Amino acid sequence: MTPFFAAQLTASDWITAGATALVTLLLAIMIRRITKRRIRKKDKHAELTDFGGRLLISLVLSAGAYYTLEALHVELGPALGAFGIGALFIAVGLQPLLVNIVGSVVLQARRPFRRGDQILSNSFEGTVLDITSTSTVLLSYDGESIHIPNAQVLSQPLVNWTHEPVRRTILPITVPYGCELAMVLAMVGRATRNALNDENLPPAEALATGFGAHGIEISLRFWHYSDRLESQVALSQVVVAVNDALNEAGVVIPYNQLVVHPAEIADPAEPLEPD
Incomplete structure (x- = not known):
């Protein structure tokens, strides 16, 4: 030898x-x-x-x-x-490991997201901390560290929430039948625009989308900045403003009603009739 x-x-x-x-x-x-x-x-x-x-x-x-x-x-x-x-x-x-390493190279070349972007991948959502040789590291909104294999990041649909500076949220609203629909649409849209009050954002709009089981369905579409916290704050402001506007106008949002009909139960003291 x-x-x-x-x-x-x-x-x-x-x-x-x-x-x-x-x-x-x-x-x-x-x-x-x-x-x-x-x-x-x-x-x-x-x-x-x-x-x-x-x-x-x-x-x-x-x-x-x-x-x-x-x-x-x-x-x-x-x-x-x-x-x-x-x-x-x-x-x-080590084939799975090598696949993830190749995935890291592809992610670095294609760059569908960068450090600091907020993404949704494989049902996990958070801020990108790092792209290592084997995994993509996220920091969840609850402060948890999440490691997603790069091969799974590439093979599954990916949402980059912060790729653009602003994005849109659609808030469904139901108003009762018989209300002045045109007035309600204008009021809801105006309340939303006043709540956001930002000239850099596209104007909000309220559209009637159909007849529901309990009222007329409205789709309130408004734009906000893409950051997760910004979007949650904007949604909260819009909900409060729309609720106050509807209450001031006397418009009550309908809700599901359950009607119970009691069944007739025979008195146990009465003798049963023979067949």
Whole structure:
């Protein structure tokens, strides 16, 4: 069997190998720090910078390992042969992991979202913290850290709530039959516009959409800023304003009514008639 070490090692060989390994580690640390510094500056290509930095670190570590082994006079032929056979079995076992790594590359290239975006993916919703080599990390609105495999992020529909600065919400409202519908529509739309009171947003509109089981159905459409908190605050303001306007006009929102008819129950004291 051919030995991995081709010659007797000397102190100089060990010193050279150690120095090579140390320089490699220091260079990798320096690259990582430079990458983080660029990301902190809010570079618009932060995701690609991070991915490129990690790829460069991997190449540096691989080159450092090669030259370290060469300094130790390791026969790389037998070592690479054994490594190749082992890598084949490892690749089969780590196929899901490799798929996620490829998914990370695709996400970095396509960039359907960035750090800080608020997204909905695989029924999970939150703010994007990071895109690692294997998963996309979200911070939920309840403060929970969520890790979604990159392969699942790519294979399932994705909603980016903050891709555009504003988005629209539709609030369904039901008003009773017999009300002055034109007046109610104008009043609801006016109350919504006054509640939001922002010239940068498209105007709100109220449209009658159909006849429901308990009243006329209205679709109140209003725009707000895309941030989750902004959307919730806007919805609350609109609900309060519309409720106050309807109460002031004497319009009562109909609700489901359950009518119970008591069944006739025979008196147990009365004898049963024979068949």
